[in-house]
Amino acid sequence: MIIKEKIQIAARDPRVRAGQKQELDVAFYLRRAFKDHPLVFVLHDFKFSFNEETAQIDHLIIYPFGFILLESKSIEGEVTVNAQGEWTRSVRNSWKGIPSPIKQLELQEKLLREMLNQNKHKILPKFLFNLVQQSFGGREWHQLCVVSSTAIIDRSNIPKNISGRVVKSEFVVDAVTKTMNLPRFDSKVIQALKIDTRPDFSEEDLNSICSFLLESDLAQLPIASSQPNNNDQTATEKPIISCKQCGEDELLVPNSGRYGYYVKCQKCGTNTSMKLSCSTCNSQNTKVSKKATQYTLVCLDCSSQQIVMEAR
Template identity: 20%
Template sequence: MEWGIANGFFLAVILVLTVFWAKFKGDIGELAVTYKLKDLDKEKYRIIHDIKLKNMGGSTSTTQIDHIVISTYGIFVIETKSYKGKIYGKEKSRTWTQYLSNQKNSFMNPIFQNYAHIRAIESILEDSYPEMTYHSIIAFSGGANLDAIEVTKAKVCKIRYVSEAIKDLSTEEVIGKEDIGKIIEIVEKNKSHQTDLTHTREIKKVKKENEEKIKDNICPKCGGNLVEKEGKYGKFIGCSNFPKCRFVLSQKKKS
């Protein structure tokens, strides 16, 4: 019994330290973005930093958004990534890859991640602003090499260029200045007060559940069967419900 209590306490400490370290690394990138966004015209752009919203239809109860820029040109949703090294990724790939020295690490496609953020904002604004324009921006730290990233719709850039990216996308005004304050009010009313620790626990739980589903050849996205298919670049494991579900587990190159 005592060992069980001690073991539980130890695991809790590890979780808290993991959350703290991840938040510390993330905070540095978010602070850098906050500084860069000061270049924007305050009359046409208003910014909300680090907010959690209710996640309508998502696997977790909340979604955490690094930065929302509300402007007359639409809403810019920014996901910050503090990754260094060479980054490989495609717009529709499930995961992207980081090469750092001799290490190779996979991480969730941040475009998918940011799409969930946009959906959360869309769900609370659809009644008042059904025709709103949304822009997805992924901002990486200065130590990242982004040459191997292939995207067309989302904007991927380094943190130091984030305000320039927003200005480049600001081509057509879709709302008036008076609407900016109204949208901020709606967003603030719908923010969640869930703690970072609870949010992280939810994410870990969902990740574990998805891993179990994949082991049983079940698609974690729609519940369909995972089957081996032959694609343009070789064999891969994907969802049997394609094209309705585009989940892909892995791809093997032909030898």
Template identity: 30%
Template sequence: MIVKEKESPRPTDAMGKAGYEAEKQMAFFLRRAFAESPDVMVFNDVMYQRNGERAQIDHLVIHRFGFVIVESKSVTGTVEVNEHLEFVRKSGGRRSGMRSPIEQGRLQAQLLQDLLNDAKESLRPKKLFGKVQPYFGDERFTVFVAISDQGVIERNGANPPELMKAERVVKEIVEKTNRYQQTQGVKGLVNFLAAGKEKTKELEEHQVAAFTDAEMESIKAFLTEQCKATVTAKRPTRTAVAAKAVTAEKPVREKKEVAAKQEIAADEAGGASPSGFKCGDCPSTDVEILYGRYGYYLRCRACEAKKTVPQKCEVCGSKAKLRKKGNRFFRDCESCAAPVLLHCNPVSAENV
């Protein structure tokens, strides 16, 4: 059963598009395998929140015995994992480290587990005449990392069972649920009696009670509502967006007005500079901005020392452009649209 399809819009940047396609591919594999299964529920692209923390899960699969978190990764080259479980991307002859997707999935699983246990009384009724409250234990949560078709996995000294190609994930989920099934009822008892030491250990790891139909429905309804509530809380209202725009616009408008007054004042003052620039090699403040092979630079007219002109906006710290008007230089920032009168060259300066 597909409870939630992937609904997020396709990104426009290259990396976002690749990630989107990897998630879409995994969603296709899950739909093909479980769309008509009454015992498996699939949530694609969901987000949950607990105590101010958020977990965004690419694919969440709920089966009769637990939960599978699938983290999709788009890899066009090679992803390498070493004996320390450190991950490296290799593409086009370049190597770059990456955050462990296994740890990322485990953190998502932990938040989901805590969220479910917060509501365990309403999701799982008490047993043994109302004396024992079932909860959601660690043994019910599994993490898989799905590498897209075009990617290559290089296991350099480590072979984590969570890491696999996307097309393998469905088979692993089916095999996982089958191992749980082998511990149930009379058949499970027979399997325990006939098992050797290693097989007994495996059976014990999967010896959990199956969720009832009522519990499955309660879990589905709960997680659906939690996802909706998280998305609603994340999305700002139109009023809030408008208020933020007005608040942001005010200082920008004020800065533009100040810049216009600065231009007029500079004309009236005959070119006095507000910058406070001074030479770094000598105490002189007799400096000018000139244009050279690599762009604008600051030159001391006393000792001929040269240095680059800072490129950051004084208002927001973003990278800004230098604009020349006569002997005056303004800093224009595209991020906050705040022009600043930066420096006035001495009238005798020769600018090229």
């Protein structure tokens, strides 16, 4: 499931455009593979801050046994890594050293671990008669560097512990699937997970983790005012969400689940998705984000934003 889309931003700098194209390519492959998977969650451009430090992860995958961090690198020509883990790339018939994406991912992982563990009591439930707090210990943590499909990777001298973490864009799904080592996605997937000896997150845990990450995301689009502004095309009139069964628009409680954010009607008990069509262009290519108590619908086609509801 894609819980935060990759948003394309106009850029003039050729290097920025190349980097963005690479990230969009990776996002495309991940969407094709996991958009309908109920136990694999994907966030793009996840930016967070903890303990006075800030990090941005190009692509973050949450699955029942842990996390995978992916760094996209637009690399043309040849790339090599020596025995010390130092990276070099060819640029117009010459060689140039570049920072190690693997080291960057390791630093991002360390900060993310710290943030999650610091907030474990908000995210994960207790067990053993509500006496022991569940934590993120024993979970799997992996990193993958995804380089351009046109790059040439010289693997002759790359250390094995690094070579397995460097893949081209078209092989990213294969690498992610192998890393997660989940049973095939079919009607027996939940039962198959139960016989795996790895400590796992429940479906409720996964939803809670994703909600926390979305609330912590500093890269979310800014919340637009509910008041229309003729000079700002991103500000639109506040929509009214109502129960699809009985039409109730007051007694609604926001929640999140396998298929994203929804409201539960306290009058008839029906669940209604917050993922509405865009009221500006009628597109159904929208997503819902949450910040504090406010839920906002963002159109991925025309970039307009609409406040769906404010939690009471």
